[in-house]
Amino acid sequence: GEDVEQSLFLSVREGDSSVINCTYTDSSSTYLYWYKQEPGAGLQLLTYIFSNMDMKQDQRLTVLLNKKDKHLSLRIADTQTGDSAIYFCALTGSARQLTFGSGTQLTVLP
Amino acid sequence: NAGVMQNPRHLVRRRGQEARLRCSPMKGHSHVYWYRQLPEEGLKFMVYLQKENIIDESGMPKERFSAEFPKEGPSILRIQQVVRGDSAAYFCASSNGLAGDHEQFFGPGTRLTVL
Secondary structure: OOOEEEOOEEEEEOOOOEEEEEEEOOOOOOEEEEEEEOOOOOEEEEEEEEOOOOEEEEOOEEEEEEOOOOEEEEEEOOOOHHHOEEEEEEEEOOOOOEEEOOOEEEEEEO | OOOOEEEOOEEEEOOOOOEEEEEEOOOOOOEEEEEEEOOOOOEEEEEEEEOOEEEEOOOOOOOOEEEEOOOOOOEEEEEOOOOHHHOEEEEEEEEOOOOOOOOOEEOOOEEEEEO
């Protein structure tokens, strides 16, 4: 089955850029997603990219997709303390279900 | 337009009891997905349902777990004879299932604690 890997932790200083990385094994996914989860809360869809795109920008968020290397990244510009959360990458499976990475805990230091 | 609703938000059960988790999809959505999140882990797919049909239950444990999405009312995830290892957050997501409409919208989750 699909395997999705993320590093567990990332710390950045307020105002710096954050880059959260994700690698995956199955290249057949049509859409690739980034979700944000704050403590005790559900998942909030931040952005997604269609598999035939290389890059997508949405305000402070930039998604890069390297299909050759099966690598997805999320860059958050001008990171704020409110961005502290767990970030999950997710891919669509064969029957619309999502396969999630284990999440990256982003900590923004003042 | 209310989002995906789940209740209860927190559920405490003793070993051997039954847990019933409810999910009301967004208005107009007929597709429901259940995911489980164990502590310190990502979400794992359990089951995908449309009204009165189970489409994919490949992530569902073979015993004690069942799910339904009746014609009327919420989707129900039922766990019989709960064990401590069932303690987790259970998330429901919904979509409208239309071709080209791929987004899943998540509810706030039910946090199940088995004592």
